[in-house]
Amino acid sequence: MEVVICESAEEIGRHVADVFAAVLRGPAPVIGLATGSSPLVAYQELIRRHREDGLSFAGTTAFLLDEYVGxxxxxxxxxxxxxxxELTEHVDIDPADVHSPDGGAADLPAECARYDAAIGAAGGVHVQLLGIGTDGHIGFNEPMSSLSSRTRPKTLTQQTRDDNARFFGSVDEVPRHVLTQGLGTIGTARHLVMVATGTAKAEAVAAAVEGPLSARCPASILQWHQHATVFVDEAAAxxxxxxxxxxxxxxxxPEWQGF
Structure with missing residues (x-):
């Protein structure tokens, strides 16, 4: 694992965009996208590079980490x-190539199995972007999630619902259930890139990077991955x-060694 401490969120965004741009220039790129506040600066930088520098998403397949149920x-x-x-309508990716779990499916376990199979059929994810929750979750893998879990339904903790209430009118509007790629599914990506900013994430970042590999902190699974990069600002570090x-x-x- 490489930990990169940056001076600002904008610097993090540039580094993440560099990682994604390298994949996008390769053959048949498959990217993993995350929502939330942390990835936004990276998405804004990717949009800028598309508009101003000609960075193309054509031929790219994208998979989202998770989706609300209901x-x-x-x-x-x-x-x-x-x-x-936040991203795909501003670049030249085919909307049909942007995939997410169907939170309205009649058979949720079957939908999860289908989604895992679709990732495999695409050849796996080249680079997966991740945020981290204040309790150490990635995707919606809440604490005590199995480290080998696959895409599945999950019940959100009250803390996560409280954290996400800012996107809804009130916490009562935040769904209690989600579909999420499991930690085992996330771990199949060739490169994991986690971003975090602000003091509110500092404790979770420390647990993920320097604490024990444990279901108590799902993000600690990055310690087990052969290619994981963590970009944080000074506050999160x-x-x-x-x-x-x-x-x-x-x-x-070394100059030849990229992220």
Missing amino acids: LPAGHPESYAAVIRR SELEFADYYRHALAHK
């Missing part, structure tokens, strides 16, 4: 709608015991 079709806070609004080492390693990183 929201009406077209609800503005469904993650399918959010990712269109404030609880890291080895922050000086991460800065030292980055300062002396």
Whole structure:
């Protein structure tokens, strides 16, 4: 795992865009997209590069991490709608190539199995973007999720519902259930990229990066991955015991070695 401490969210966005741009220039790119506040600056930078530098998403397949269960079709806070609004409608990706779990499916376990199979059929995800919750969740894998879990229905904790209430009129409008890629599914991606900003995420970041590999902190699964990069600002890095080492390693990183 590589931890990169940045001066600002904008710097994080540039680094993440660099990682995605390298994949997008390769053959048949498959990207994993996350919603929430943390990825927004990266998406804005990717949109800018598409408009100003000609970065193309043509021929790209995208998979979302998760989706709420039971929201009406077209609800503005469904993650399918959010990712269109925040990224895909602003670039040249074919909407038919942007996939999300169907939270309105009649048979939710079958829908989860279908979604996992679709990721496999696409050849797997080249780079998966992740945020992290204040309790250490990634996707909607709440604490005590199985480290080998696959895409499945999950019940949200009250903390997660409270955290997401800002996107709805009230916490009562936040669904209690979701479909989410499991930690095992997420781990099949070739490169995991996690982003976090602000002091509210500092404790979770420290647990994920330097704590034990444990279902108590689902994001700690990144420690087990062969290619994981964590981009944080100074505030989100404030609880890291080895922050000086991460800065030292980055300062002396060979020029040929990218993220």
